[in-house]
Amino acid sequence: MATAWTPTEFEQQLRALGRYYHVHHPFQVMMYEGKLNAEQLRGWVANRFYYQLTIPRKDAALLFNCPDREVRRIWIQRILDHDGGPSAAHISDGGIEAWIRLGEACGVPREELLDQRHVLPGVRFAVDAYINFVRDAAWQEGVCSSLTELFAPTAHKQRLQSWPDHYPWIDNAGLQYFRNRLTEAHRDVDHGLALTLQHFTSYEQQQRALQILKFKLDVLWSMLDAIYLAYVQQMPPYFNVKESA
Ligand SMILES: O=C(O)c1cc(C(=O)O)c2c(n1)C(=O)C(=O)c1cc(C(=O)O)[nH]c1-2
Numbered sequence: 001m002a003t004a005w006t007p008t009e010f011e012q013q014l015r016a017l018g019r020y021y022h023v024h025h026p027f028q029v030m031m032y033e034g035k036l037n038a039e040q041l042r043g044w045v046a047n048r049f050y051y052q053l054t055i056p057r058k059d060a061a062l063l064f065n066c067p068d069r070e071v072r073r074i075w076i077q078r079i080l081d082h083d084g085g086p087s088a089a090h091i092s093d094g095g096i097e098a099w100i101r102l103g104e105a106c107g108v109p110r111e112e113l114l115d116q117r118h119v120l121p122g123v124r125f126a127v128d129a130y131i132n133f134v135r136d137a138a139w140q141e142g143v144c145s146s147l148t149e150l151f152a153p154t155a156h157k158q159r160l161q162s163w164p165d166h167y168p169w170i171d172n173a174g175l176q177y178f179r180n181r182l183t184e185a186h187r188d189v190d191h192g193l194a195l196t197l198q199h200f201t202s203y204e205q206q207q208r209a210l211q212i213l214k215f216k217l218d219v220l221w222s223m224l225d226a227i228y229l230a231y232v233q234q235m236p237p238y239f240n241v242k243e244s245a
Pocket residue numbers: 055145146147148149150151152155156181220
């Protein structure tokens with residue numbers, strides 16, 4: 001029987017999967033290097049909004065699956081952070097509202113975000129795969145699937161560093177979402193990682209945890225594949241279909 005890693009080794013294995021994080025996707029690289037035009041940036045913001053809308057519903061599914069009150073009373077903060085409310089960590093309006101302000105700062109009107117008219121089918125399928133996974137999985141597996149957040153502060157920091165230089169037309173106040181996430185993500189990840197190290201202890205369980213994290217990396221990467229094809233390659237779905245007279 002193969003031996004399990006120690007918690008420290010296991011954490012290193014999880015962190016090593018950061019090499020597949022979506023910061024390395026060509027679309028994110030273009031974003032960071034200032035190579036996106038306004039339409040491409042707006043396309044990203046409008047599509048990512050579907051992820052933002054889904055996250056608190058995903059966390060509600062995890063809570064539903066979790067019989068452990070101690071876990072639930074910490075995990076529930078994630079829903080408040082995104083939906084807003086009296087005990088949201090930063091602004092009581094919450095992350096979804098902050099993302100709407102980001103969209104408006106980039107030139108996407110609120111109603112265009114909310115009615116999801118820009119959301120590409122590939123993005124929808126990828127995000128839905130995440131919420132469906134968490135709904136159907138054991139809560140510990142749901143926790144593990146959130147661990148891409150280990151790597152998210154890098155993404156938020158990159159945007160805070162590069163956007164003001166490369167995209168000065170975006171009002172800096174619009175970037176508040178990224179600032180908020182820097183602290184929220186650290187707190188979330190400490191909890192999610194501790195639970196994962198605690199619950200995935202055998203060799204088989206640890207292999208399974210790596211598979212789950214890889215699945216979640218696939219979700220994020222696939223979202224950007226769809227966005228890249230539509231907005232960079234100019235090949236949105238059905239772009240070559242002739243409308244019949
Ligand atoms: O902008 C990003 O690169 C990024 C990535 C991720 C992630 O890794 O899933 C999240 C976020 N942002 C984020 O803002 C966020 O609230 C969030 C919640 C979760 C989750 O899986 O529960 N991921 C992420």
